[in-house]
Amino acid sequence: MPTKPRSNSPAEASTEAPGNPCGAASAEAFSFGGHLTSTELERVNQIVALRHFDVRQLIVIQSDIASHRFILNEGCVKVYRMLADGRVQVTGFLFPPDFFGVAAGGRYAYNAEAVIPSSVCAFPAKDLERIMEEFPEMERRLLSVISNEIAAAQDQMLLLGRKTALERTASFIQGMANRSRSGGDGGSRVFLPMNRSDIADYLGLTTETVSRAISNLKARGVIELSKDRRTISITDGAALSDLAEDSGQ
Amino acid sequence: MPTKPRSNSPAEASTEAPGNPCGAASAEAFSFGGHLTSTELERVNQIVALRHFDVRQLIVIQSDIASHRFILNEGCVKVYRMLADGRVQVTGFLFPPDFFGVAAGGRYAYNAEAVIPSSVCAFPAKDLERIMEEFPEMERRLLSVISNEIAAAQDQMLLLGRKTALERTASFIQGMANRSRSGGDGGSRVFLPMNRSDIADYLGLTTETVSRAISNLKARGVIELSKDRRTISITDGAALSDLAEDSGQ
DNA sequence: CGTATACTTGAATTGAGTCAATAAGTGTGG
């Protein structure tokens, strides 16, 4: 028996709302809390299906017809683009209860792949659209989610275009810390579910450079690394912020 | 008298729809064509105001309260972020009839500055919101516009994270050519309203590197430069596409 | 316990940046 049992059965993933595999995730993602009647919520539940994905399994493929929209229920997903010769740029990491599957011109705009075993709630795009027409509240919330996504994309462009390797790595660690903080976790301990190669592809660097930058931060006394090197403790948050240079944010 | 007179008076900008300074721009941007009654259109016109901006004049400032939304009526606008030490990343160039002024958390997520003398239609955000509640059609259209913006942002992340200077420059020229093509212009001649420094800040390079890349493309016989170096003729579109590596698009 | 995978570290290379000079284009005023 593995030390960290993973949820691979729909039964386990649906503990929060029996009969609705995605209750918690969908409600949280669309900020329904109290805004939908049980009838309305049931409407959403009718069309949702829970799907499981193993590590490195593709969830959506760029340029495929965008038949579904998704909410990440458990795990971590990387969103990325690829050039013909194999160069990869990860444009974002998703955590529960992130929404994805946005399309441009009826087709998915990116690849999405499970970074660790993950489960997602899948909504047929057509059904979701119909429900959105009924509940404009939902559409407005989606607009706000996507607006934030644009702001994040612009931050990432600034990082990729103008920051040094050390600054990129510091920004990444700080960003992950902010996410897990809002997710309820204590604060200065950050778990990184993705490997160095995924981080490198997100930061526009190589694995070696990411590794060197992390070692550099460790040597400066800004962070500490766990034995498995996937958990980072921030020991000097001020220094990390300085390096990250998050001016406007 | 200058050879290319610019429209600096509201009167000249409102030729298309007398009494409504932004008729053409707002209708086109929201894809109303035929979908709004004259009463509804009038509602939009009531709240719009035309504003003029000189070269390098700021239109919106990052982190200011996002009181207005805009549609570019004439000219060209650069959207950018800046680090504390002055490093700049241009996240996009806007052309008529692009929409901008999207906010995250009630505040503008970026700076926007006129690249050439420009005019914009300004809508008070509150009024626009109210109108959107009345006409969900508009909101859905905005959602689609923003979705495309995310796809473009991801393309740009791939460019900034993984493409060489030559590939970035080729991608930029091809992107500008696509824009002006859809804008009605013939095809292989592209006018670049922005200077090399703005291009460099968009591509995550320096002006020198952009200049070298353009010279390289010229030497390869892919493009030709006009005397004023702001108009590019694409002489080998296939070679340009190969260099740009626009896999999925 | 041994093998595979992931990560780190070192040395050499290189693409883009920096610094510096030149060239071309624009605008002004005589």
Next chain:
DNA sequence: CCACACTTATTGACTCAATTCAAGTATACG
């Protein structure tokens, strides 16, 4: 129309941050 200044763009020489190539080490896993 020309001379001058000013801005913008190009080109060259050198530097450096990050990549590439190459070991080496640690951790996970069967």
